[in-house]
Amino acid sequence: MTTSPAIQTRNLSHHFGSGETRLQVLHHLDLEIPKGQFVILMGPSGSGKTTLLTLVGCLRSVQEGSVKLLGEELSGANERTLMLMRRRLGFIFQAHNLHDSLTAMQNVRMGLDVHGKGHGPEAEAACQHVLELVGLGERVDHYPSQLSGGQKQRVAVARALIGNPDILFADEPTAALDKEMGQQVIELIRELANQRQTTVFMVTHDHRILDYADRIINMEDGRIVES
Amino acid sequence: MITNILIRLLHRLPIGWLQLNHNRTRLIAAVGGVTFANILIFMQLGFMGALFSTSVFTHKNLSTDLVLLPSNFLSLREATSFPRRRIYQAESHPAVVSADPIYIGQVFWTDPVGGDTAQFRVLGVPPDSPDPIFLNKTIQAELPKLKQPDKAILDIKTRQLNPDITKAILEKGSYDLELNNLQFHFVGTFTQGGSFGDDGSIIVSTDAFMRLFRNRQPGTPTLALIHLAPGSDAHKVAREINALLPEGDTIAMTKQQFIDAEQNYQAQQTPIGFVFGFGVVMAFVVGLVIVYQVLTTDVQDHLAEYATFKAIGYSQGFFRGIVFEEALSLAILGFVPGLVVSIFLYAFASRATGLPIEMQFGRPAFVFSLTLIMCVLSGLIATNRLAHADPADLF
Numbered sequence: 001m002t003t004s005p006a007i008q009t010r011n012l013s014h015h016f017g018s019g020e021t022r023l024q025v026l027h028h029l030d031l032e033i034p035k036g037q038f039v040i041l042m043g044p045s046g047s048g049k050t051t052l053l054t055l056v057g058c059l060r061s062v063q064e065g066s067v068k069l070l071g072e073e074l075s076g077a078n079e080r081t082l083m084l085m086r087r088r089l090g091f092i093f094q095a096h097n098l099h100d101s102l103t104a105m106q107n108v109r110m111g112l113d114v115h116g117k118g119h120g121p122e123a124e125a126a127c128q129h130v131l132e133l134v135g136l137g138e139r140v141d142h143y144p145s146q147l148s149g150g151q152k153q154r155v156a157v158a159r160a161l162i163g164n165p166d167i168l169f170a171d172e173p174t175a176a177l178d179k180e181m182g183q184q185v186i187e188l189i190r191e192l193a194n195q196r197q198t199t200v201f202m203v204t205h206d207h208r209i210l211d212y213a214d215r216i217i218n219m220e221d222g223r224i225v226e227s
Numbered sequence: 228m229i230t231n232i233l234i235r236l237l238h239r240l241p242i243g244w245l246q247l248n249h250n251r252t253r254l255i256a257a258v259g260g261v262t263f264a265n266i267l268i269f270m271q272l273g274f275m276g277a278l279f280s281t282s283v284f285t286h287k288n289l290s291t292d293l294v295l296l297p298s299n300f301l302s303l304r305e306a307t308s309f310p311r312r313r314i315y316q317a318e319s320h321p322a323v324v325s326a327d328p329i330y331i332g333q334v335f336w337t338d339p340v341g342g343d344t345a346q347f348r349v350l351g352v353p354p355d356s357p358d359p360i361f362l363n364k365t366i367q368a369e370l371p372k373l374k375q376p377d378k379a380i381l382d383i384k385t386r387q388l389n390p391d392i393t394k395a396i397l398e399k400g401s402y403d404l405e406l407n408n409l410q411f412h413f414v415g416t417f418t419q420g421g422s423f424g425d426d427g428s429i430i431v432s433t434d435a436f437m438r439l440f441r442n443r444q445p446g447t448p449t450l451a452l453i454h455l456a457p458g459s460d461a462h463k464v465a466r467e468i469n470a471l472l473p474e475g476d477t478i479a480m481t482k483q484q485f486i487d488a489e490q491n492y493q494a495q496q497t498p499i500g501f502v503f504g505f506g507v508v509m510a511f512v513v514g515l516v517i518v519y520q521v522l523t524t525d526v527q528d529h530l531a532e533y534a535t536f537k538a539i540g541y542s543q544g545f546f547r548g549i550v551f552e553e554a555l556s557l558a559i560l561g562f563v564p565g566l567v568v569s570i571f572l573y574a575f576a577s578r579a580t581g582l583p584i585e586m587q588f589g590r591p592a593f594v595f596s597l598t599l600i601m602c603v604l605s606g607l608i609a610t611n612r613l614a615h616a617d618p619a620d621l622f
């Protein structure tokens with residue numbers, strides 16, 4: 001198991017719609033990402049990046065071909081297997097998707113609660129620590145509405161990392177931020193992932209961060225064109 | 228504070244409660260809806276309970292083991308009569324110690340002073356019977372005063388009774404009243420209170436009753452009280468007496484059966500039982516709709532958050548838990564003020580109607596159960612929406 005790659009796809013295809021409007025968006029993808037790599041996925045709009053990310057991230061069911069995540073087959077897996085697998089992953093979305101009724105601290109705790117260890121003083125300390133890492137140590141009790149866009153996205157980063165995920169998925173996490181803020185968030189992700197040896201699979205259009213990547217995958221029309 | 232208690236209880240963040248608490252307008256609307264439904268239900272039950280208890284005031288006050296009644300008996304208010312011979316037939320049973328005929332009628336009275344009107348239930352009883360007729364000691368003590376056929380005793384809890392009348396009887400010992408164009412001296416009082424049908428009661432002697440109701444005869448009483456020898460099995464004796472009455476126009480039953488029969492009639496045969504029962508159902512539905520509306524909107528508004536939680540590994544059961552947590556919070560938050568307001572309204576309505584509208588012991592528990600069912604049912608319907616939380620839509 002320790003030698004199995006973080007992400008492995010074989011002959012992965014995906015369609016949207018049916019009948020006349022049926023559209024194939026992924027074409028027989030073969031991909032292998034070893035553990036611990038920082039991988040950036042690029043490509044023009046509509047090339048299928050998000051579709052690929054949701055498929056390997058257990059958020060969409062596999063139609064054709066195979067996806068192995070941390071050695072486990074996702075194709076045909078039941079909802080429970082998917083749910084348990086999701087707990088080993090971290091997600092950062094384009095929109096922060098924080099819960100507006102929860103404080104920054106509580107939002108981060110949701111990432112621990114899912115493992116059943118969201119309460120008690122250690123949990124509190126862990127959340128505080130991660131929020132400090134993302135530079136929000138002073139704002140733990142703020143609600144999302146009281147935070148700036150960049151701060152919200154940093155809370156989302158903290159939520160994704162608190163559970164020590166094996167793989168971190170991010171889909172254009174900086175799209176809603178200005179350049180500087182985006183840069184900060186990306187660096188943060190890279191730094192934290194580096195410390196924890198987390199595999200990162202990130203979609204981005206931001207060329208300035210390409211230097212950080214161990215590997216850059218380019219997609220076009222549902223095919224991997226260069227890797 | 229509540230949040231911390233809930234964290235201990237649930238071993239997780241009380242998302243449902245936090246969500247409700249965050250949107251105060253929605254919370255107030257929902258709690259208001261539950262409170263409103265609760266008050267409606269409490270009031271309906273209060274009136275219904277008063278109907279049931281007042282409808283058997285007369286019955287409960289009778290001192291007796293068994294009663295003889297016309298066999299078509301449904302309710303005392305509509306009771307016909309039976310031949311007095313049946314009483315003698317019943318007395319032939321060895322366990323019967325005594326039997327007394329009682330006559331019941333209604334009289335409509337207009338107060339010549341203020342013009343107020345009242346509907347009285349009139350009980351004609353033998354004033355010199357050696358056997359106790361009433362359980363109420365006060366009435367029993369007043370009965371000897373009724374030996375002259377122009378005397379009567381009055382229920383001073385009669386609805387909207389002119390207090391001067393009560394005062395006159397209590398201070399001067401007598402008050403003259405005209406009933407059916409006959410002069411009566413009211414020489415005593417008791418306290419019972421009216422029912423939905425009658426404003427109060429008057430007790431007179433059998434002779435006075437016959438004067439008052441020209442078309443009634445001593446030979447046809449409305450009911451008879453039967454005292455049994457100590458240690459008799461009332462149910463068994465009632466069956467045996469019924470065997471002694473083959474004519475089929477009269478029936479013996481225990482006092483409790485008599486009370487139950489009256490209450491069943493009130494609950495099932497009169498529109499009143501139906502109206503209040505229907506009122507409870509309607510209040511329940513109103514509450515259900517309000518809570519459902521609030522919970523569905525709330526789920527709808529948080530679909531993106533729920534999809535996010537699903538994406539990080541939360542199960543469908545977790546979201547159902549959130550909705551039920553909200554339902555439960557609403558049930559509790561709405562019930563408490565509903566109960567408090569209802570207790571005040573009971574006191575108010577009781578004073579306004581003269582009916583004994585009281586918070587009976589088990590009623591809050593019953594209404595809270597209804598509230599719980601109402602909220603959980605709403606939650607159950609609202610959880611249908613959760614299926615729309617699809618993590619694939621997040622990107």
Ligand SMILES: Nc1ncnc2c1ncn2[C@@H]1O[C@H](COP(=O)(O)OP(=O)(O)OP(=O)(O)O)[C@@H](O)[C@H]1O
Nearest residue numbers: 016017023025043044045046047048049050051052
């Ligand atoms: N839910 C859906 N139903 C139907 N078609 C879809 C759906 N989601 C995506 N598509 C189509 O699939 C193709 C690939 O979409 P995808 O979102 O994967 O592209 P992308 O590379 O992420 O683009 P972008 O850079 O704009 O985010 C597009 O043509 C899109 O229109």
Ligand SMILES: [Mg+2]
Nearest residue numbers: 049050051622
């Ligand atoms: Mg995309």
